[in-house]
Amino acid sequence: MADTIHTVSFDVRDYECDLQGIVNNANYQHYFEHARHLFLRSQGVEFADLAARGANLVVIRVEIDYLFPLRSMDTFNVASTLDRVSRVRIACRQSITRADGRAIANAVVVIATMDASGRPCRLPAEVEAILTRLAP
Amino acid sequence: MADTIHTVSFDVRDYECDLQGIVNNANYQHYFEHARHLFLRSQGVEFADLAARGANLVVIRVEIDYLFPLRSMDTFNVASTLDRVSRVRIACRQSITRADGRAIANAVVVIATMDASGRPCRLPAEVEAILTRLAP
């Protein structure tokens, strides 16, 4: 993974666990999404503002490798960074690590910018600014 | 419960079950909400239309009695009916019954109509029409 530039800590909540006694697979997308929104916000990117200007950040592909399951009472960190994929796409690379260092899951989330009518458009300036800060 | 006027059938989905092997309490609110929306739609009431006219249906109180837990593979029915509580409030009475007749849960959901600024306003005509059909 590229240099991590944002990390946030979470606790497993019991309602996130399923019949098998482990966190349900879909909830990892919730963790990754919330961490991504906090990451972008920390870099000055607000979804609501972008949307109001007609530039929506839209997830177009998700890949998740599940290495080891999270359980009730686990505490874990979600680390995130950002790469450019093309003029209209970025990839958010994210990983989950349990508090004791155990690797839990890795994800690549590909995001496109689309205008109000759903057509791809150029990345907004705030997002370009993050990419420049990360890989000048 | 007053006369049931709408019934819909659901299957438990495994991701709705939690650590204890039973459907998590919060998911019953999801079942009740979805059944309520289908019920109102069947009576000609569309949330989106109401909201566009500045009359939002807002849940202000929920009471749920949990009688017996649902489990993986259970099929069940949600029955719904509607009462007037006041000029600006209605109560949706709902119950969940397992396919074999076992009583699972009962709910009373109190709903108010609010205008765009969040102030209570009179019930929309479509909702008054349902109440009149039910208790002429």
Next chain:
Amino acid sequence: MADTIHTVSFDVRDYECDLQGIVNNANYQHYFEHARHLFLRSQGVEFADLAARGANLVVIRVEIDYLFPLRSMDTFNVASTLDRVSRVRIACRQSITRADGRAIANAVVVIATMDASGRPCRLPAEVEAILTRLAP
């Protein structure tokens, strides 16, 4: 509400909001449940341990009053306390308050102890101990 004896802070996560731009009603049950589990744990009560000894804490009734909606980016506190209802039942009284002091929601959650076969049984000693500490 009786004296609050446990408070925990949460952030709204965007995936918890629905079409209306506010936190979906069912998610308040998730907040209350997670706060309740943290509260009981802080008092030395572990669900897993109780269950292993054949004494399950089971929610049998929930009442929630929704006073004002939570939105994206809100931070809020969940306060919890505990009362005895009968020899086999307790009530957890909980409230949500936005970080700026705005009252958001109140809940009463009635909990019974049941043995492995689903029959009511006496409250476990750990739970009795909490009640004694709270109302000696």
Next chain:
Amino acid sequence: MADTIHTVSFDVRDYECDLQGIVNNANYQHYFEHARHLFLRSQGVEFADLAARGANLVVIRVEIDYLFPLRSMDTFNVASTLDRVSRVRIACRQSITRADGRAIANAVVVIATMDASGRPCRLPAEVEAILTRLAP
């Protein structure tokens, strides 16, 4: 996609939609999971039975391409089929299509069989039997 051998129909439920007015990305994993469980059950494979015999089916990788968003009131189909990846892994290929034929999402879900201690083990006979029926 290989020949589809199982299809199931769903309705979008309003609580599955988020702030943007579309179904939240994580909920597609719920749809795929529920369709997969129904598919396997239709082929005679029961998770509970397998687990009781010490052979857990565990998702180790998910890839989802999001082509077009689902919205409130949409009806859609989830189609599923199964391929062998190795002696201990299978891939479930799934797709979501809106009732009017619009392609919504595609997924590849890689599943391994693990014994009670979490070590990879051979595919159970029921799963081998499905693969043989599909590609004799």
